[in-house]
Amino acid sequence: MKVLMLGAGAVGTVSALKFKQEAMLQQLVIADAVSARASLLADRLHDRRVSALGLDARDRGALARTIRETGTTLVLNAALPATNLQVMRACLDAGSDYIDLASGGTDADGIPKLKDQFALDAEFRAAGRLALLGMGADPGTTNVYAAYAAKHLLDVVTEFRVRDGDNSVCQGHDGFLAAFSPWVFIDECLCKAVSWRDGGFHLEEPLTGVEPFDFPELGVLNCFYVDHEESQTLPRFFPGAHTVDFKLCMDQATVETLRVMKRLGLAGKDRIRVGDASIVPRDLVVSLLPQPKDLAGRMHGKTCVGTLARGVKSGESRAYYIYNVSDHETAYAELGVQATAYQTGIPPVIAARLIHEGIWCGAGVMSPEQFDPDPFLDRLAREGMPWRVRDDTARAGLLPVRSRPSRETVAA
Known part of the structure; x- marks a missing residue:
C-alpha cells in the first residue's frame, strides 16, 4: 500500500500515526501546502517508509505528477473540502484510488458539493478506480x-x-x-x-x-x-x-x-x-x-x-x-x-486497509454505507x-x- 496523504493538521497527524502501525504500508508521503509542517510530522514518525514534501492540493497537475512519480495507489485527502474536485481529478489523471473526509456545505460559494463529486462516478468507473467520500467520524x-x-x-x-x-x-x-x-x-x-x-x-x-x-x-x-x-x-x-x-x-x-x-x-x-x-x-x-x-x-x-x-x-x-x-x-x-x-483520523486508515485487501471493493464514487459494515467495525474496535x-x-x-x-x- 503506497499512500499520499494531503494535509498535516490534527486529523492528518492521527492518520499518519496509524498508517505507521500498518505492516502492509510500503510508503507514506505526507504532503502539505506548508512543507515545514509536513516535514515536522514525518520526522515525528521516524520511519524509513515515510517522507514529506510541500504540495498545494489545488494544483491538479503537480498532484498528478506526484502520484505517478511516487507510485501512489491511494490518496487520502485530509485537506480542506475546497480541494476535493481537483484532487479527485488528479487521481483520475494518474490512476489512484481516493478517500476524503468531508464535502462543501449548502452555500453557493464555489466549494465542491457532494453532487459535484458524485458527478465523477462514471469517470471513476471507467478508470476502474474507487473514490470513497466522507470517511471520517461523521460522516464516516x-x-x-x-x-x-x-x-x-x-x-x-x-x-x-x-x-x-x-x-x-x-x-x-x-x-x-x-x-x-x-x-x-x-x-x-x-x-x-x-x-x-x-x-x-x-x-x-x-x-x-x-x-x-x-x-x-x-x-x-x-x-x-x-x-x-x-x-x-x-x-x-x-x-x-x-x-x-x-x-x-x-x-x-x-x-x-x-x-x-x-x-x-x-x-x-x-x-x-x-x-x-x-x-x-x-x-x-x-x-x-x-x-x-x-x-x-x-x-x-x-x-x-x-x-x-x-x-x-x-x-x-x-x-x-x-x-x-x-x-x-x-x-x-x-x-x-x-x-x-x-475519532476522525482512524476511520480512513481502516478504510484504506480494507480497500487494499480487496475487502471493500468497487469502482466509482461511493459512500461508506454502501460497503459491508462488519469488517470495518471489527477493525474499529481493535484500533x-x-x-x-x-x-x-x-x-x-x-x-x-x-x-x-x-x-x-x-x-x-
Whole structure:
C-alpha cells in the first residue's frame, strides 16, 4: 500500500500515526501546502517508509505528477473540502484510488458539493478506480453504523438521526474554539442544513431545531441542526427511510458566538478591504482561534458520535443508538492527540486497509454505507474505538422537539 496523504493538521497527524502501525504500508508521503509542517510530522514518525514534501492540493497537475512519480495507489485527502474536485481529478489523471473526509456545505460559494463529486462516478468507473467520500467520524463511522443497523438490527429502517455530543473543556482557554478545522466548523454551522423527510430534501435554518439528546457517558446535551453529508447520502442508499437528519451539541456560548459572527459579517468568505489591507473575514477569525493540533493535552472530557436508527424488527417498532465514546486524555496518552482528531483520523486508515485487501471493493464514487459494515467495525474496535449499541426502544433516546417549519424545500 503506497499512500499520499494531503494535509498535516490534527486529523492528518492521527492518520499518519496509524498508517505507521500498518505492516502492509510500503510508503507514506505526507504532503502539505506548508512543507515545514509536513516535514515536522514525518520526522515525528521516524520511519524509513515515510517522507514529506510541500504540495498545494489545488494544483491538479503537480498532484498528478506526484502520484505517478511516487507510485501512489491511494490518496487520502485530509485537506480542506475546497480541494476535493481537483484532487479527485488528479487521481483520475494518474490512476489512484481516493478517500476524503468531508464535502462543501449548502452555500453557493464555489466549494465542491457532494453532487459535484458524485458527478465523477462514471469517470471513476471507467478508470476502474474507487473514490470513497466522507470517511471520517461523521460522516464516516456514522454511515457505517447506519449500514450495520440495516443489516443486523432492523428489518425495515424508517429513520436515521445522527447525533454528535461533546462535554469537553480546554485548559487555559474559555472562549470559542473548534476541535476540528475551525473554517469547516463555522461553515457547516452557519450554512443551511440539509435534512430528509417525507420523500424530499429540506433546508433548515442555521442553529435551529434545538433538541436535548441523552448521550452515553455524557448525559443530556442540547443539539442543533448542522449541515452534514449523512443527511444527503443515507436517503440515497436507504430509500425506505422517511427521516434523516444531523444535529450537533453546542453550548449556548458557542451558539451565540456563531450568531454574532454571522450578524457582523465575520463568517464571510469573500475578500474585503480594510484600510490598505485585503482580507477574508473568516480567515481572520480562524487565525485568532486555537488550531486543533495545538489542543492536544489541553482538552478534558469526552466526545460521543453515533447514529440513532429507528424501524421495525420482527413486526415490532425498535430503536437503537450505535456509537463510540472517545476520551481526550486517553487519546493523548496513546497518540499525543485530542479525541475529535482521534475519532476522525482512524476511520480512513481502516478504510484504506480494507480497500487494499480487496475487502471493500468497487469502482466509482461511493459512500461508506454502501460497503459491508462488519469488517470495518471489527477493525474499529481493535484500533482503539470500541463501538456499542444502546437499545433506545423503551427510553427517551430522542426526545420530542417542536422544530420550526423548514423555510425551503430542495430537489432530490
